Amino acid sequence: MDRIFNASWIKAARQPGEAVVDFIKDFTVKPFPVKAELQISALGVYSCTINGKNVTSSVLNPGWTDYNKRIQYQTFDVTSLIGKENTIVIGTGIGWRFHKWYDLSSKTVTHKTVAVIASLSLTYENGEETVIYTDSSWLYKENKVRYNNMYNGETIDYTFRAKAPHPVSVLAYTKDTLIPQEGEYITEQEIIRGKKLYTTPEGDTVIDFGQELTGYISFYVKGKKGDTVKIRHFEMPDKNGNVYTENLRSAKQLLTVVCDGNSHLIKPVYTFYGFRYIAIEGMQVDSADEFTAIVVHSDMKRTGYFRCSDEMINQLFHNIIWGQKGNFLDVPTDCPQRDERLGWTGDAQVFCKVASYNFNVEKFFRKWMGDLRAMQKPSGTIPSFVPTKFDDDGGSSAWADVATILPWQMYLTYGNRELLEENYMLMKKWVDFMRKWALKKKPDEGISTNPYLYEGHWHFGDWLALDLPDKEAVEGATEKDIIGCAFFYYSTSLLIKASEVLGKDCKYYKNLYKNIKRAFIRKYIGDDGRISCNTQTACVLALHFGLYNEKEPLAKQLTELVNSYGHLTTGFVGTPYLLHVLSDIGETELAYKLLRRDEFPSWCYPITQGATTMWERWNGYKPDGTFATADMNSFNHYAYGAVGDWIYERMCGIRQKEGTAGFTDIVFAPETTQQFSFAEASIETANGTVSSKWENTASGIDFTFTVPQNTQAVAIISGKTYKLTTGINKISV
Ligand code: BGC
Numbered sequence: 001m002d003r004i005f006n007a008s009w010i011k012a013a014r015q016p017g018e019a020v021v022d023f024i025k026d027f028t029v030k031p032f033p034v035k036a037e038l039q040i041s042a043l044g045v046y047s048c049t050i051n052g053k054n055v056t057s058s059v060l061n062p063g064w065t066d067y068n069k070r071i072q073y074q075t076f077d078v079t080s081l082i083g084k085e086n087t088i089v090i091g092t093g094i095g096w097r098f099h100k101w102y103d104l105s106s107k108t109v110t111h112k113t114v115a116v117i118a119s120l121s122l123t124y125e126n127g128e129e130t131v132i133y134t135d136s137s138w139l140y141k142e143n144k145v146r147y148n149n150m151y152n153g154e155t156i157d158y159t160f161r162a163k164a165p166h167p168v169s170v171l172a173y174t175k176d177t178l179i180p181q182e183g184e185y186i187t188e189q190e191i192i193r194g195k196k197l198y199t200t201p202e203g204d205t206v207i208d209f210g211q212e213l214t215g216y217i218s219f220y221v222k223g224k225k226g227d228t229v230k231i232r233h234f235e236m237p238d239k240n241g242n243v244y245t246e247n248l249r250s251a252k253q254l255l256t257v258v259c260d261g262n263s264h265l266i267k268p269v270y271t272f273y274g275f276r277y278i279a280i281e282g283m284q285v286d287s288a289d290e291f292t293a294i295v296v297h298s299d300m301k302r303t304g305y306f307r308c309s310d311e312m313i314n315q316l317f318h319n320i321i322w323g324q325k326g327n328f329l330d331v332p333t334d335c336p337q338r339d340e341r342l343g344w345t346g347d348a349q350v351f352c353k354v355a356s357y358n359f360n361v362e363k364f365f366r367k368w369m370g371d372l373r374a375m376q377k378p379s380g381t382i383p384s385f386v387p388t389k390f391d392d393d394g395g396s397s398a399w400a401d402v403a404t405i406l407p408w409q410m411y412l413t414y415g416n417r418e419l420l421e422e423n424y425m426l427m428k429k430w431v432d433f434m435r436k437w438a439l440k441k442k443p444d445e446g447i448s449t450n451p452y453l454y455e456g457h458w459h460f461g462d463w464l465a466l467d468l469p470d471k472e473a474v475e476g477a478t479e480k481d482i483i484g485c486a487f488f489y490y491s492t493s494l495l496i497k498a499s500e501v502l503g504k505d506c507k508y509y510k511n512l513y514k515n516i517k518r519a520f521i522r523k524y525i526g527d528d529g530r531i532s533c534n535t536q537t538a539c540v541l542a543l544h545f546g547l548y549n550e551k552e553p554l555a556k557q558l559t560e561l562v563n564s565y566g567h568l569t570t571g572f573v574g575t576p577y578l579l580h581v582l583s584d585i586g587e588t589e590l591a592y593k594l595l596r597r598d599e600f601p602s603w604c605y606p607i608t609q610g611a612t613t614m615w616e617r618w619n620g621y622k623p624d625g626t627f628a629t630a631d632m633n634s635f636n637h638y639a640y641g642a643v644g645d646w647i648y649e650r651m652c653g654i655r656q657k658e659g660t661a662g663f664t665d666i667v668f669a670p671e672t673t674q675q676f677s678f679a680e681a682s683i684e685t686a687n688g689t690v691s692s693k694w695e696n697t698a699s700g701i702d703f704t705f706t707v708p709q710n711t712q713a714v715a716i717i718s719g720k721t722y723k724l725t726t727g728i729n730k731i732s733v
Contacts, residue, residue: 093270274337415662537574
């Protein structure tokens, strides 16, 4: 068992409000250990130094899990930091535990009590080992960070003088929930210098970093003793160019520094912000580059790239990448700025495919699937966001379906059967939940009693779709039961596929699958073959999941709807599949038209308004210069970035052969257009880089495909199949 399990949880004898607590231990070592290893975790977020040097370059440890069920601990090699006389300091902030939607149910600690647990083992050449554990011999003092909160920011007071250290209290808190680090560490990834310094019409001093990002700023504070510098972080100025913070809801996103007359390098440690702009008060600023923004996210390796002849689409791809950077912080969050920042299951489900092409997210999602398993209810349903403290039964279609869609997609991208094995019960229990629900007879509630339809459950619907007269309405016009039944069918299909890969009996589910389809068609598809709910999303789901007898009438219904509106109207549920379906029904040019459209509403409209990340809503900032309701209007929400998987798979044509996983068998089938002169994409797979490029020439189209080692590949161009070989393949037509 790891050493940390012999240590004790320690806390301040009196928690100093919302100030950061430093836990301190001085120790002397016999010269010199050949190895020193620190294991450490916290109820809160910690930063740790030994003799003034950071023990890790990662930040915001121990990350975010459902702390009632699991808390990650980290192991660091600290050999090079150890001297003869040593001091270890663990600064601990409240971190994600403050969350108004998250709390510890334990009576021994409130959600503002911070605590740490650690072991430091010192091993000598002869094999002898001594271990220092957190215990009652440790001391604590208050840190100059007088206030810390993930949503509201930090207050750093350089005039604060801590009292002499006090003995800590040992906390009787369980160690059963400790688990070794599972996810990717969150690290500082990029530094962006302030780009533009200006004064707003209302007189605020503002710096624009030119990129919406997640992280924090760094700068040298200047000021007389007692001066207070206040920095607000925000995403967008309003139409008059003034600071706009209403969409942050209750999140303050503030950094406050109280000066002591000396210059100090400022960088928050116990919080993060979602922003592109800062407004500075209380300090003279002469140049934008006095401030830098530090981008933080889970340390995922970038694997996917794309470029084409159209700068608008290149910017769209950039925004998709930044939507991912901004929201992959140990947990896949909906947004990084307002008082939410939660692991919304629907958003993650929608985006997970393109996420897995853009970056290697196998480890990141493997950890979060552990969170999902830990939070799945005994009934099989999944809360709407994870982690959560709500006693939330969730169960909304397209949100809870993360239970099947995410493990299956991770298997497809990485070809790792273990991901399916680990999550098989997660998938199965969710499908069983829907089946049990469908079997419940609820005639009193007027709910259909068909045992194969997942109806009558509460759902979010086609979130933020634009097909209701009220464009601020959130649920869209697509009947929720249609969404529920379609996803019941889809999730069952994925469970069958997973069962087949794992060699598990799935006769029951195959039968169920047939019956859902039959019941769906009987109830929702008319004699004319059209779906009863006349929305783009209803058609898209029926077509994408195969819920029809004949494709043509539905295809016609969909194209009529798109053409009559002249644009998409889909929300979170329909948008990820819309262009794929248009490609499938031979409407690739229409798909390109939607992709390239830049009037409202469209993927590119936000770019005409200067967007550098994906927006939550099609109408976040309207052509008339007004914002959508501040209640729900984030400018860094990755869900609509799901269109990126169409860019890789259809525009550039990098697809896997049906029935294979891990990019061992590739089918290049680019869908070219005359609208652009070239497009190219690459994905780094386990076998190496796969890439595809097409270019319109005077005489036709030139294709270049790169096939890595140990990979089978064909190209399908204008209906003709070409067998490809390892290395670069060129085809001209
Ligand atoms: C979140 C979404 C989420 C939704 C649930 C919102 O507040 O930001 O992205 O999926 O609630 O419908």
